[in-house]
Amino acid sequence: MLSPDNPLIQLSNDESHHLVSVNRARSGDPVSVFDGQGQEWESELTEANKRKAILTGKRFIQHTPLSYEIALAQAIPKGKGLEGIIRKATEIGIQHIFPLASERTESKVRTDRQDTKSEKWLTAAIEGAKQSGNPFLPQIHPVQGLSHFLENGAQQFSLKLIASLQSDSVSLKTAIDSTGVVPTGIFLVGPEGDFSDREYHQISSSGFQPITIGPYVLKCETAAVYAMSILRHEWSSS
Numbered sequence: 001m002l003s004p005d006n007p008l009i010q011l012s013n014d015e016s017h018h019l020v021s022v023n024r025a026r027s028g029d030p031v032s033v034f035d036g037q038g039q040e041w042e043s044e045l046t047e048a049n050k051r052k053a054i055l056t057g058k059r060f061i062q063h064t065p066l067s068y069e070i071a072l073a074q075a076i077p078k079g080k081g082l083e084g085i086i087r088k089a090t091e092i093g094i095q096h097i098f099p100l101a102s103e104r105t106e107s108k109v110r111t112d113r114q115d116t117k118s119e120k121w122l123t124a125a126i127e128g129a130k131q132s133g134n135p136f137l138p139q140i141h142p143v144q145g146l147s148h149f150l151e152n153g154a155q156q157f158s159l160k161l162i163a164s165l166q167s168d169s170v171s172l173k174t175a176i177d178s179t180g181v182v183p184t185g186i187f188l189v190g191p192e193g194d195f196s197d198r199e200y201h202q203i204s205s206s207g208f209q210p211i212t213i214g215p216y217v218l219k220c221e222t223a224a225v226y227a228m229s230i231l232r233h234e235w236s237s238s
Contacts, residue, residue, distance in 0.1 A: 002039040007057030009033055009043060016053035019045070031055055036129065036137035038063040063135045068235045069184045071096035071157060072228060073149060075105050075191035077220050083124040088225045090128030090138055092232050096186075097121075098153055099143045104193035117143070146199055150206040159185035162203055163223045164210035172211050172227060176234050185231055189224045 002009070011019065011033075019025045027048045033055060034040040040061040047054035072089055076082055076099050086097055099121070121140050129137055141153065154160060159179050161172070188208055195203065204210075213227055 001037060002033065002035045002041055002060075004039075004060040004062075007041065007043075007060070009041060009055040009057060011053040011055065013051055017050050019053050020048050020050040025053075032133075033057075034129070034135040036126070036135070038065060038135050040135050061135075065136065066093065066095070067183065069095045069157075070228060070231055070235070071098065071184075071186040072224055073098040073100055073154065073186055073188045074220070074224055075100045075102045075146075075189065075195075076143070077192060081221055083120060085221050085224050086121050086124040086138070086140065087128040087131075088221075089228060090125045090134060091132035092225070092228050093132075093134055093136070094138050094228055094232075095136070097138050097140045098149055098186075099141070100146050100149055101143055102146045102191055103196045103199060105191045146195075147202060150202055154186060154188075154206055154208075157184045157186040160188070160206070160208040161185065161211050161227070162188040162208040163190070163213055163218075163227060165212070165217070166200075166210045169210040169212040172213055172230050173234070175209055175211050176231065185235075187224070187227050187231065189220050189227075192220060 019031065025031065025045050025048060027045055029045045031043045031045050032040060033043055040063065041055070041057035042059040042061065043055040043057045045053060046056045070093070072085070072094055074082060074085055074097065082099060089097060118140065125137050125140065128134070144153070161175055188203065213223060218226065
């Protein structure tokens, strides 16, 4: 965590290499450093060492969190799909990400590989924050089953939405407008093979409202980014 009382910042080996060797930064260049919790130093590179870069903070900034919370609950897609989703979600400014294991989830996370996956997901979030300038990293929750999530994690959100092709689905805009002032919302996206009928019954019983996000069948990665972008835009404008 950064501190306003300590303007001298030493980067890790990896960050030093990326700054000096990859980005070709030189002594005297301006560099912004953040800790993922809203604290940022506008700094100057004073020692361009590719193994131990040193920065001197010039201006400390304490960013204010958003007045609302948006979360994504995503059934884990195959391959590196979730890494891309986390990267984009961080760029948009999503605060919580819940990786889920469902009946039709093709990519299973073994218990002994949870730490490795978590590190890769955190790296993806950091990359998204660097790209966008977002000073806040999302909280990436441990992988959990759908039932456990519905009984626990989902209950803290006042607006609960799920992408659906069901006939009773409403538009995302309609769902947002019908809620009035809502400071917390979560969007649930299924796996490549969608949720099972049994899971849909659980989801509906937990208060999730089915919404349509257009006439076409979107990949789960596209659906997540599309819906979160609209939700963020609508609440930012209200």
